[in-house]
Amino acid sequence: MTDLHIPELSLVVLVGASGSGKSTFAREHFAPYETISSDVCRGLVAGDENDQSATKDAFEVLHFIAGKRLAAGRLTVVDATSVQHQARKALVELARAHDVLPVAIVLDLPESVSLARNAERADRDFGAHVVKRQKDQLRRSLRGLTKEGFRAVHVLTSVEEVEAASIVRDKLLNDRRDEHGPFDVIGDVHGCRAELEALLDRLGYVVVRDDDGRPVDASHPDGRRAVFVGDLVDRGPDSPGVLRLVMGMVGRGHALCVPGNHENKLVRALDGRHVQVSHGLEETLAQLESETPEFRAEVRAFCDGLVAHLVLDDGRLVVAHAGLKEAYHGRASGRVRSFALYGDSTGETDEFGLPVRYPWANDYRGRAMVLYGHTPTPDLEWVNNTLCLDTGVVFGGRLSALRYPEKETVQVDAERVWYEPVKPLHAPAGDGSRARADDQLDVTDVLGRRVVETAHHGRVTINEENAAGALEVMSRFALHPRWLPYLPPTMAPPATSTRADLLEHPDEAFAAFTAVGVHDLVCEEKHMGSRGVVLVCRSDAVAAERFGATDGETGAAWTRTGRSFFDRATTESFLAGLRGAVGAAGLWDELTSDWVLLDTEILPWSAKAGDLLRDQYAAVGTAARHGLPAAAAGLETAVARGIDVGDLLARTRARSANADGFTAAYRRYCWPTDGLDGIAVAPFQVLATQGRTHHERDHLWHLAIADRLVAAAPGLVRETRRLRVDTHDPASVAAGVEWWESLTAAGGEGMVVKPLANLTRAERGLVQPGIKVRGREYLRIIYGPDYTEPAHLARLRDRNLGHKRSLALREYALGLESLERLARGEPLWRVHEPVFAVLALESERVDPRL
Amino acid sequence: MSPVYLTLTSTAPGATDLGFLLHKHPEKAQRFEVSAGVAHVFYPEATDERCTVALLLEVDPVSLVRGRRHGGDAFALGQYVNDRPYAATSMLAVALAKVFRTAMGGRCDARPELVDQPLPLDVRVPVVPTSGGPDLVRELFAPLGWTVTASPLPLDETIPTWGDSRYVDLRLTGTMRLADALTHLYVLLPVLDSAKHYWVSTDEVDKLVRAAGDWLPTHPARELITQRYLAHQRDLVTTAAARLSEVDEVPVEDAPEERPRPLVALRRQAVLDALRAAGAARVVDLGCGEGALLRELVAHPEFTEVLGVDVSARALEVAERRLGLDRMPDSQRARLRLLQSSLTYRDERLEGYDAVVLMEVVEHLDPERLPALESTVFMHARPRTVIVTTPNVEHNVRFEGLAAGAMRHRDHRFEWTRAEFAAWAGGVGERTGYTAAFLPVGEDDPEVGPPTQMAVFTRLEGATA
Secondary structure, eight states, rough: OOEEEEEEEEEEEEOOOOHHHHHHHHHSOOOOEEEEEEHHHHHHSSOOOOOOOHHHHHHHHHHHHHHHHTTTTOOOOESOOOOHHHHHHHHHHHHHTTOOEEEEEEOOOHHHHHHHHHHHHHHHHHHHHHHHHHHHHHHHGGGGGHHTTTEEEEEEHHHHHHHHEEEEEEEEEEEEOOOOOEEEEEEETTTOOOHHHHHHHHTTTTEOOOSSOOEEEEEEEOOOOEOOSSOOOSSSHHHHHHHHHHHHHHHSSSSSEEEOHHHHHHHHHHHHHHOEEEEEEHHHHHHHTTTTTHHHHHHHHHHHHOOOOEEEETTTEEEETTTTOOOOOOTOOOHHHHHHHHEEEEHHHHOOOOEOOOHHHOOOOSSSSSEEEESSOOOOOOOOEEEEEEBBGGGEEEEEEEETTEEEEEEOOSSOOSOSSOOTTOOOOSSOOOOGGOOBGGGTSSSSEEEEETTTTTTEEEHHHHHHHHHEEEEHHSGGGGGGGGOOOOOOOOOOOTTTTSOOHHHHHHHHHHHTTEEEEEEOOOOOOOEEEEEEEHHHHHHHHOOOTTTTTOEEEEOOTBBBSOHHHHHHHHHHHHHHHHHTTHHHHOOOOOEEEEEOOOOOEEHHHHHHIIIIIIHHHHHHHHHHHOOOOHHHOOOOOOTTTTHHHHHHHHHHHHHHHHHHHHHOOOOOTTTBBBBBEEEEEEEEETEEEOTTHHHHHHHHHHHHHHHHOOTTBBOOOEEEETTTTTTHHHHHHHHHHHHHTTTEEEEEEEETTOEEEEEEEEESSSSEOTTTTTTTEEEEEEETTTHHHHHHHOOOOOOHHHHOOOOOOHHHHHHHHHHOOOOOOHHHHHHHHHHHTTTOOOTTTT | OEEEEEEEEOSSSTTTTTHHHTTTTOOOOEEEETTTEEEEHHHHHOSSSSSSEEEEEOOOOOHHHHHSSSSSOOSSGOOOOSSSTTSHHHHHHHHHHTHHHHHHHHHHOOOOOTTOOOOOOOOOOOEEEEHHHHHHHHHHHHHGEEEEEEEEEESSSSOGGGGGGEEEEEEEEEEOOOOHHHHHHHHHHHHOOOOOOSSSOOOHHHHHHHTTTTTTOTTTTHHHHHHHHHHHHHHHHHHHHHHHHHTTTTTOOOOOOOOOOOOHHHHHHHHHHHHHHHTTOEEEEEEESHHHHHHHHHHTTOOOEEEEEOHHHHHHHHHHHHTGGGGSOOHHHHHEEEEETTSSBBBBGGOOSEEHHEEEEEEGGGGGHHHHHIIIIIIIIEEEESEEEEEEEEGGGGGGGOOOOOOOSOOOOOOHHHHHHHHHHHHHHHHTTEEEEEEEEEETTTBBBBBBEEOOOOOOOOTTO
């Protein structure tokens, strides 16, 4: 057997004359869809595999399919003769365009073999001269294949060799996905050996020294490993010392290392190539002068052998000196290497004569965390799940490391300024009017048909037209996305009651939970306000740091569609009140957070929905209250003089009473407010705090927190009354029903029944987080004043709840997703994605009365 | 079903003759199926001195929701809870026409001599929705010879701060032919409401001419009545105007008398001029709305590429229809592209154009979003020229009918003075490397400046954002 080595991700070009056995070879050594054959493509476009007139179109199709496969990171084999230089050149270019390595496998068999095989096939009626011409072309090509760009060239010259060949797929050098860490990723060292030793010490490594006291290795008692982002050398006081330590660590498996541009240049300098000795290279070369030639050779070999980027931990972590955009992760090409070493440049130079670097991280949308260095920055700042660890130690800044996967940073200060920077390290920050890099959302983050992966409910699909509608709402009416880490889900009502005079009753809500095995429930009073989400930060500094606030804002309060409840000034005084309550209740410390995101109801409804109440409800009320008595009066006179309109009179009187009931129902939602006067907030759930969510905690925990806020600020914060119900216990169920009856009899809106445990899964998946049971009178303002008339009720019973329930679950899962992404500190676009999706789902066509 | 109510009283001698005229017996109650539900006719009073007929329409709410295909959104709560079952609207007008068709047509076979007899009449409609208040009610009915009492109904008497509702309790008294009184109600009730419950079709023109041909041509509010009745359907209005003029033999003016050019047209012209002056060929109209500016841009071949962008998918659909994209010649069509985008998000598709126009757009953004606009337009799209127009709030005092302190449009988040606009534009220019020149649009009032202000930003060569 002969092993033919090819990279795991490559474009394999089979080269050989017609009849040389390429298709058979491909069939035997590659999976069915890995091979794209030009014959098949001819068949696809022309209906005939041998229709040479279709060759041009067939190759366009072949290249298109191959491109799609390579873009997706799939090995692809091209089965065409490829004996001509032009044909191969196009394929090499295709491979490069997708940053995969091209490989050639040449079947250079004797002409007689091809001729004999073609003769056996009825459809191959072309003459021997064709095969002969192809053989000639092949022979002329053989020597130049490597020069053409093929990374590996395998030539098989006999039937026996072909039969003995076996394909071995090698992992790419950058593929270290099976290394899971934990790691300590260390920024640009630039010859600052003392600081590196101090940092390793702080990270818990034990440094090993040689007889001369020089550090030659460091290892961690827990088996952690260091990962160096490159630029070990130049500018600093002891580049050889740093190299000796890092080479030792790498050599003994205690560290990984990617090269920086400075190592790259050092190699060329050591090779005696002509390089400009600047940017600190002169110091390194001088320092290396006093080392042995062996050491210099070792350094050269080490630096030259470094792989430009590493993909680690199942693809979750990528390390490259200057960072790496997602399309280049795990790829291999000249431009991938160049990006990893030098970054993306706009081609311009700035006022200091340094190249203007393109902020690729602002556009980064990948799932892998990218850690890098290269550009000295005064502070560590996460941008879209990427972090630059170069904090300019050699310029008197700090040497930084990030613990992975913990995401903790560890830093040591420079002992001194070792090298004067061309550009001041502490360049003036922006004027504050510009959003953080992370805040820049792209329209492609939200537009079009999208699928959002949720942890709790699988994939949720957003249709294009719903996204289009949400874009308008989000852009024109909602708060800025940085203030909207969450939108609450819609909530389903229970199955329609079987009772004659009701549409909704607690029995059906209890039954729905019992049916999925959830017995321990909590009923919460449904406040007569509007759903409100409130983000309270401990200070404006926290708001600026964590949420990118400007102008001293300290949080936000928003509606189900993301609109601010109040104007800016009122919002701030509202937040000040809540902040006081959170502080007085001791929650900052208890929740170990400087901000808290609360799910609440904000009252009265008229504060937010004044227009709706006036234009819709009050208008209907006044029209009904004036029209109906006038009609009743006329009917009474007619009845009095013996006209037969008694039934009509009775109906009209009943409607008049309904209209009064309707009016009474909406009036309960109206009370005057002036600024914050008259506004109350009833929190009922802690959605998220720094680094964590709370939907695994039961509702009693949440309500206890709410009660403490009430106690701290009784004027502003309102209690959510609640009753625990155990559906195993008939008495408890009866008490629940009675409670609802008393709430609604007193004019209340109703209650929400929730699984006590909060987030609950049952056999068939996620359980509804709550079911709202609304009161009979309240429903007049939803279903119309006369809905209680038997004829109406009969018709209304036939309401379709399926879509509403499904929507409620999807929105719930999206809400949880955004909270979890927020808690994990994911970039804004990731948090925004499910939030936007909730808004988009809200434009799905569902009966709005449910 | 819920009722809508109207009464009509005659105090003529032999008042019960009303029964003959209406073809409805005063001693009987009758019911009629109509499209909106059931109409009941009965007489609360029927004496020789005084006879009152009542029309009570029981509206079927199901029929209302069914009618949703004619405009309206079935998935908005307003479909289910609304005033239609209680207020005198086009549904009552339709019922009136159906139940009293013969009377309205001026026929009375039993007593033909009654038809042309003016009667002392008293009409009461307790709940009439009006878009225009009691004044409009008087404006519409008084010229026809009615004495009008229109008392506004409070929105909610327990919440006085809410003020009056859009309903009036309407009482009309006057002496006139019954047929005329009925056609007045038939035409004018829906006009008052100005929210027809069904789709307006060309049939409506016929109905209007048939019903109001006698009196509409001389009515001082003729234009308003025609427009509202036909629900602002432009071409129908033109047809109706032409046909009314046939009846009336008053020629329709072909060209309206020379009026000052409306501000919108001036603004478009100013933008076109500025684009030409900047030599822009590839232009983005950001916030193109329904495409008024796009129409002009594609009409001028020097604009070789026109991109209309709006955040509202619906506005873009309307633009597509209005511009007749599907019928546009290929050469013109190829120059125009529409796409949905938002200033909140960065969009690569907006990059690489000569000019971006923001015509009456910035004032629709919350001030907090202006930095996002700055970033999207001036830093990322970064065309050579950016043209911004926005209202000059100082000029608002010159608009009659605009309350002091009120903004020109409900959705305006702010309106700037000239100084405020200049300060914003100057700041943007400084941060992003543009210079701004300011130009007036409309008459430049010496005291309060022009109604619209325009800034033309030019990118400074070599500057980076």
